[in-house]
Amino acid sequence: MNTNILQVKDPILAIENLSVAYDKNVAVKDVTVGIKKNTVTAIMGPSGCGKSTLLRALNRMHELYENIHTTGSVTLNGEDIFKMSAIKLRRQTGMVFQRPNPFPTMSIYDNVIAGYKLNGINQKKQERDEIVERSLRDVALWDEVKDSLTKKGTFLSGGQQQRLCIARALAFNPEIILLDEPTSALDPVATSKIEDLLITLKEHYTIIMVTHNMSQAARISDYSLFMYLGELVEYGKTKNMFTNPQDRRTEEYLTGKFG
Amino acid sequence: MKAINEAENISSRIRKDRVFLGLVVFFSVITVSPIILIISKLIEKGYKQLSFGFLVEKTPDTMEAMTAIANNELIPGGIVNGILGTLLMVAMAAVIAIPIAIITGVYLYENQGKWLANITRNVSDILQGVPSIVLGLISYLWVVKYVTNGFSALAGSVSLAIMMLPMIVRSTEETLKMIPQTLKEAGLALGIPYWRVLTGILIPTGFSGLMTGILLAVSRVIGETAPLMLTALGSRAINMNISKPTSAIPLLIWEFYNDPNMVDMIWSSSLLLMIIVLAFNLTAKQFAANRK
Structure with missing residues (x-):
């Protein structure tokens, strides 16, 4: 593996020449990048630059739609993600969406354990209890909801719901967590809670987050990836990119000339 | 100015x-x-006849009715044969129609814009416009002639089931379309196989919508008369054998209409039918309201 092209050493996720097209419309063009383990990597860029499209290629979400075509290669711990079963891949990559989307018919408890239950994995109640408690503690929600685990997930506030969705994604102990603008629907207080959470979570997980909030990327990410019109313009340590961007487009975006 | x-x-x-x-x-x-x-009007004309006996006794014959009228009494008997027949046939029709219609609705939802789905949807819409008596004829041809070799509850159910199909197909598709796409994606992103996402997340989420569609379809076919005339025929006796002629409330109303001595029974039967249909409608509305 050529670390030069991927730009980081020993990446957990190696993306090479990845392109994604909606019918004939190429949304992500030939992206090559490596993601480092136990870091927060932010994908930035103006609207329509292919941020989410890139993220959603990583757990093969695009396969739900016939008009989307993906080419190139992605390896997770050296294993080609397009060759493993989608189910296995998705258990190793949790995903959190723009708007909190707990399953509306399920209780808080069932939301967290949904991945196990709906996969038909048989467990003792005690095991389930442990997974639920661990996942909710991981997202700092346990103390807030431990007395109302049987209430519907949708009764929580927006920020709590989003943390519940992160807990749901953590329940399987994934390698990577993919977050698609996870705070864009939340108020500032809830946002800062999620940001703090992501910083603590990177001890155990690798986090890739789409954001169009530059200051958020600056606050919590270790690496940043700047995309423009489907291309990867610049990739590097967040600190370096914000203080000394290499590309004119990155600089213009970061200084607010467009975006 | x-x-x-x-x-x-x-x-x-x-x-x-x-x-x-x-x-x-x-x-x-x-x-x-x-x-x-x-x-x-139904209450004014029908309430006198409506008693407990009306719900548990069989249809009287013309002579009994005539005697009662001559003595200025209420017509004896009830319409339990019709009530049970309606229950039997509508329940059977629902059992036939619901699984087929829901699976078809899911298929249409999952294949938006594909030619086979488009054809299916259009054909289903056309089916909704087919006059119910024609459905009765079809069921007569298929079931009465070849399956039960005579008028039967099963034949009646088949014609009612065909009526219910397009209504439930449409409501299933529309209900699923209203569920946010990200809910499905969230399920799949957890590595849950599609069929479990469908049965464990999408259908429970759309449950009220599906129930609304089903209840409206049921309340629509409960009052159907024409297709039953050609299939279930009617019966003065209580019949629970699905291969034998069976009565239904709307069939009885038609029979009462044709018998000058039974006129009073028309109103009470219609009132009862109206109450049942209203109950289904209001329950459906309740489910629709719960959705919000």
């Missing part, structure tokens, strides 16, 4: 506004009045 004009202008606008409001109220009243008139 200008100010005066403006004042006139405003008062004429207020007048127009009032006239318009009056029209709206007038036409709204016209719209709701038939149902109120129908129900009040």
